[in-house]
Amino acid sequence: xxxxxxxxxxxxxxxxxxxxxxxxxxxxxxxxxxxxxxxxxxxxxxxxxxxxxxxxxxxxxxxxxxxxxxxxxxxxxxxxxxxxxxxxxxxxxxxxxxxxxxxxxxxxxxxxxxxxxxxxxxxxxxxxxxxxxxxxxxxxxxxxxxxxxxxxxxxxxxxxxxxxxxxxxxxxxxxxxxxxxxxxxxxxxxxxxxxxxxxxxxxxxxxxxxxxxxxxxxxxxxxxxxxxxxxxxxxxxxxxxxxxxxxxxxxxxxxxxxxxxxxxxxxxxxxxxxxxxxxxxxxxxxxxxxxxxxxxxxxxxxxxxxxxxxxxxxxxxxxxxxxxxxxxxxxxxxxxxxxxxxxxxxxxxxxxxxxxxxxxxxxxxxxxxxxxxxxxxxxxxxxxxxxxxxxxxxxxxxxxxxxxxxxxxxxxxxxxxxxxxxxxxxxxxxxxxxxxxxxxxxxxxxxxxxxxxxxxxxxxxxxxxxxxxxxxxxxxxxxxxxxxxxxxxxxxxxxxxxxxxxxxxxxxxxxxxxxxxxxxxxxxxxxxxxxxx
Amino acid sequence: xxxxxxxxxxxxxxxxxxxxxxxxxxxxxxxxxxxxxxxxxxxxxxxxxxxxxxxxxxxxxxxxxxxxxxxxxxxxxxxxxxxxxxxxxxxxxxxxxxxxxxxxxx
Numbered sequence: 001x002x003x004x005x006x007x008x009x010x011x012x013x014x015x016x017x018x019x020x021x022x023x024x025x026x027x028x029x030x031x032x033x034x035x036x037x038x039x040x041x042x043x044x045x046x047x048x049x050x051x052x053x054x055x056x057x058x059x060x061x062x063x064x065x066x067x068x069x070x071x072x073x074x075x076x077x078x079x080x081x082x083x084x085x086x087x088x089x090x091x092x093x094x095x096x097x098x099x100x101x102x103x104x105x106x107x108x109x110x111x112x113x114x115x116x117x118x119x120x121x122x123x124x125x126x127x128x129x130x131x132x133x134x135x136x137x138x139x140x141x142x143x144x145x146x147x148x149x150x151x152x153x154x155x156x157x158x159x160x161x162x163x164x165x166x167x168x169x170x171x172x173x174x175x176x177x178x179x180x181x182x183x184x185x186x187x188x189x190x191x192x193x194x195x196x197x198x199x200x201x202x203x204x205x206x207x208x209x210x211x212x213x214x215x216x217x218x219x220x221x222x223x224x225x226x227x228x229x230x231x232x233x234x235x236x237x238x239x240x241x242x243x244x245x246x247x248x249x250x251x252x253x254x255x256x257x258x259x260x261x262x263x264x265x266x267x268x269x270x271x272x273x274x275x276x277x278x279x280x281x282x283x284x285x286x287x288x289x290x291x292x293x294x295x296x297x298x299x300x301x302x303x304x305x306x307x308x309x310x311x312x313x314x315x316x317x318x319x320x321x322x323x324x325x326x327x328x329x330x331x332x333x334x335x336x337x338x339x340x341x342x343x344x345x346x347x348x349x350x351x352x353x354x355x356x357x358x359x360x361x362x363x364x365x366x367x368x369x370x371x372x373x374x375x376x377x378x379x380x381x382x383x384x385x386x387x388x389x390x391x392x393x394x395x396x397x398x399x400x401x402x403x404x405x406x407x408x409x410x411x412x413x414x415x416x417x418x419x420x421x422x423x424x425x426x427x428x429x430x431x432x433x434x435x436x437x438x439x440x441x442x443x444x445x446x447x448x449x450x451x452x453x454x455x456x457x458x459x460x461x462x463x464x465x466x467x468x469x470x471x472x473x474x475x476x477x478x479x480x481x482x483x484x485x486x487x488x489x490x491x492x493x494x495x496x497x498x499x500x501x502x503x504x505x506x507x508x509x510x511x512x513x514x515x516x517x518x519x520x521x522x523x524x525x526x527x528x529x530x531x532x533x
Numbered sequence: 534x535x536x537x538x539x540x541x542x543x544x545x546x547x548x549x550x551x552x553x554x555x556x557x558x559x560x561x562x563x564x565x566x567x568x569x570x571x572x573x574x575x576x577x578x579x580x581x582x583x584x585x586x587x588x589x590x591x592x593x594x595x596x597x598x599x600x601x602x603x604x605x606x607x608x609x610x611x612x613x614x615x616x617x618x619x620x621x622x623x624x625x626x627x628x629x630x631x632x633x634x635x636x637x638x639x
Contacts, residue, residue, distance in 0.1 A: 119615030213592045227590050251600055257590075260600040291575045298575065339575045350550070357551075359630055361619035371634040373551065381553035390562055392550045394569060397538065400549065410576050412587035417579070419591045456565045457572050473592030498592055 004032040004183035005528070008091040008240040011186060012132065015090035018079055022072035022090030022134060029092040029136055033063060033184050036162070036527050041140045041155030041175075043114045048157035055165050055527065058157045059179035061097050063137040064104055068092070071134045078132075086132025087243055093128060093187040094179045096172075097138035097155075098145055099231070100220040101125050108222045109143045109153035112356045112363045112383030122220020123255070124189055124231050124248045131247035136185050139175030144353070145191060145224045146387035148199055148462040150174025151453040154385050160449065161204060162525035163488055167446035168453075170203030170462075172196040176234045177204035183528055187235050187244050191221060193228045194341050195441075195466025198478035201234050202441035202491020205480045205525075207508065208234045209241045210466075212499050213473035214259035216245075217252035225348040228470040238479060238509040242266040245501060261499055269502025274510045275322030277435040277503070279494075280329035280425060281315060285439035288464050289335035290457075298335075303443040303465075306484045311440050311492045314481050317514050318438070318507065329425050329432055333418045337468040338460055340418065343398055343411035344471070350395025353388055356380065390456055419472040426497040436500070436507055440465055441478040441491035469495055477504040479511065482520050537570040538563060 003011055003025045014020045038056025039045070040063070048054050078085040100106045100118035107113045121129075128135070140159050142152040149168040151158050159174045161167040162182040169178040173190030177200035180188050190197040192210035201208025209232045216231045223229060233244035246266045252258045286308055292299045302308070315325045358364035358379030365378035384392075398407045425432040442462060452459050469476040478493040494504045515521060524532075538546070543563045547554055554562065592598075610616070622629040 116619060117615070119612035119619070213590065214598065253600070253603055256600065256603075257594075258600065259598040261598050291572050296571075298578075333579075336576065336579055339573050342569055342573050343576070354551075358621065360628060361616075361621075364621040369631065372631045373634060375631050376551035377553040380551050384552070386558065386562065389550070389552055389554070389558075390565055390569075392552070393543075393546045393562060394566055396546055396549045397542075397566065398573075400546075403542070407573060407576065409587060410579075410581070412589065413581050413585045414576055414579055415591060416585055416588040417581070419588055455568075457568045460569075460572075471588075471591050473590060498598075 003028045006186070007237050008088060008186035008235065009243055011091050012087060012089045015075065015079065016085060022075040023069065025090045026068055026072040026092060026134055029185060030063070030065060032182070033060065033136065035531060036182050037184060039157060041153065041157060043111050043154050045156045048160065053157055056160065057162055057178050057182045057184070057527070058159050059139045059175040059182065059184055061107065061109070061138050061140050061155045061175070062105060064135060067104065068134050068136050071129065075132050075134065086130065088128065088247060089132035091133045091187060092136045092185045093133045093189065094136050094139045094176060094185045095125060095189045096141050096176050096191060098141060098191055098222050099125055099189060100222070101135065104138070106138070106222070107155070109141045109155055110384065110388065111154045112380070114363055116362050120220065123217035123252045125220065127248045128189065133187065139179050139188060141175055142172035142387065143385045144222070144388050145172040145193060145196055146349070146391055147171045148195070148459050149453055150200070151449065152385060152387040161446050162527055163205060164446065164486070165527070166448055167488065168203065168449050170200030170442070170446060173234060174200045177201050177206050177208065180204070180206045180234050180236055181525055187233055187240060189231060190234050192230045192232055192470065193224045194345060194470050195463040197232050197234060198441050198466050198476055198491070198493055199463060201478045203446040203489065205489030206234050206236055207238055207241045207480070208232070208478045209245060209501065210469060210476045211245060211249065211501055212259070212475045214257050215475070215499065215501065216248050217255040217258045219252055219254040223352040225345040226352065227348060228345060230470070238270065238505055238512050239267070241477070242270045242505045264502050266502050266505060270505040270509050272506050273322070274318055274507055277323045277507065278326055278433055279315065279318055279323050279507065280326045280432060280434040280437045282329040282331040282437060282439065284331040284334040285465055288443045288461055290338070290461050303440055304445070304484070307440045307445070307490050310482045310490045311438060314492050314511055315438055317511055321510055321514060326432060326434060329434065329437065331421045331425070333414065333421050334468055336414050337418060337471060338464050340411045340414040340471060341463065341467040342394070342460065343407050344415065346391050346395035347399045347408055348395070349391040350399070353392050356383065358383070415471045418468050422472045422474055435503060436494045436496040438492060438494055441493040445484050445486070445488035445490060466493070474498055475501045475504055477508050479508040483523070536567050538566050
């Protein structure tokens with residue numbers, strides 16, 4: 001029995017009931033990686049050029065085969081001894097290479113950490129292991145998570161979309177989404193700072209859950225924007241996202257921002273019906289607004305019609321199930337999400353990146369240097385790629401007194417207004433009384449590799465529909481809702497009030513259930529389907 | 534189009550960021566920063582009244598979700614050797630920091 005394409009809950013059930021061993025599940029997953037992933041990402045390695053490179057996924061930067069085998073054997077022993085192996089017993093998963101794993105190389109997709117062996121594990125990794133999951137390896141990402149296509153990684157080749165390998169995987173948790181879509185693990189741990197779980201999930205046709213800020217511990221996560229970062233799961237179905245969140249959520253004394261709020265039973269929450277829920281649609285989420293550098297004016301462009309139709313079709317199904325669909329919900333500050341993000345995320349990133357200096361750990365220049373400042377400049381100039389450099393320079397510009405025009409303070413006020421938009425429509429005593437908003441996840445489906453990368457402004461606007469969620473700190477769940485004319489996946493997201501992950505999972509699960517007979521539900525990425533034929 | 538970040542300011546930024554940049558890369562970065570600044574300036578058009586506060590976190594921390602402060606207990610970090618093993622240069626279990634140049638302030 002091949003287990004690569006089974007849901008995580010089914011794999012765990014088979015392992016617990018001794019119908020298959022965790023080691024056998026692992027061997028299936030390793031075989032899948034060998035068949036579809038191609039060359040592993042390496043620092044400054046050649047880009048994809050050969051036919052084999054161009055038709056492979058390249059999700060991984062590292063396969064931790066021995067580490068995984070040891071974990072799988074431990075699970076099998078627990079089962080044999082009649083002990084509880086955990087809710088994710090023997091389930092293969094991957095971790096975005098931004099999470100520390102004790103004794104394992106942890107790089108953030110950057111040359112500056114290319115030799116860094118983490119001395120401790122992230123809380124989420126420890127919790128996955130305690131739940132019985134088996135880590136297959138580390139997956140690629142935009143360098144330090146800075147990007148929306150995973151093309152900025154120093155580790156080449158960068159991931160390619162399993163649905164069409166000429167397309168990007170989205171980002172920054174692009175290796176995560178690609179691995180899950182291609183059956184290289186049932187779950188991947190990602191992070192979402194401006195949409196980095198939901199965006200690649202939409203591009204690769206997977207589920208991606210960004211929890212409420214503080215719902216999941218950030219301990220052991222290499223920081224990008226500390227007031228925005230949220231770890232969360234990418235999976236192939238909604239139930240697996242619920243089980244994974246159950247395993248990783250909850251207070252952690254090692255993260256002072258982790259919430260002291262009890263964790264509900266997400267599977268039970270997920271089964272609640274959607275009848276009577278008020279679900280909103282907002283026109284502000286069906287267009288992209290940006291400042292055009294040539295005309296120097298705000299320009300509004302509608303998102304792709306196919307995406308609009310797909311999201312409205314989800315609303316139709318939910319209405320059939322008894323949800324009240326509320327249209328024309330005003331979210332007036334949505335268009336400021338990206339400019340606000342440009343400021344807050346860069347200022348926080350520049351602060352977080354100053355610690356990488358070639359003295360304590362990580363890459364150090366091989367050039368000679370006369371003193372410490374020169375060591376810093378050479379090491380950092382060589383060790384960082386263009387995206388981290390851009391973010392540091394911008395962060396310093398925006399926060400340095402000599403350049404100060406009050407951008408940061410203004411962005412923090414804009415963030416308060418963005419939060420207020422959500423509070424107004426979710427207010428149970430207000431005019432709209434919404435339980436959730438339903439929106440597209442991204443303004444487009446996966447674009448061709450190389451078509452946007454290099455234009456840092458255009459790339460950032462790919463996050464316009466996701467970034468406001470991070471500013472507000474609320475949860476968001478992206479789930480697949482069909483395909484466009486080019487057979488590329490389309491994602492929709494549901495956004496809800498603080499700590500409403502259970503309800504969001506319930507809405508996505510109800511949609512999943514009511515559409516399970518649809519032909520598109522049975523589609524597999526071509527390179528996976530080819531293995532079956 | 535007026536450049537928000539001219540070359541002179543950019544050099545100062547690179548210095549503050551401790552980045553040695555080849556000329557071609559510096560010019561690409563400066564061009565992208567200027568494009569980003571145009572996008573950011575849209576924030577100046579948002580009507581913000583005096584009542585609007587700043588939000589350091591989107592999600593407010595209240596009694597409902599704030600964890601209790603940790604006990605203030607000193608403990609030995611369990612990862613001491615693994616941390617030392619990462620350092621590029623060690624001397625008797627101390628991480629070697631290269632010379633710090635001194636500059637007379639005007």
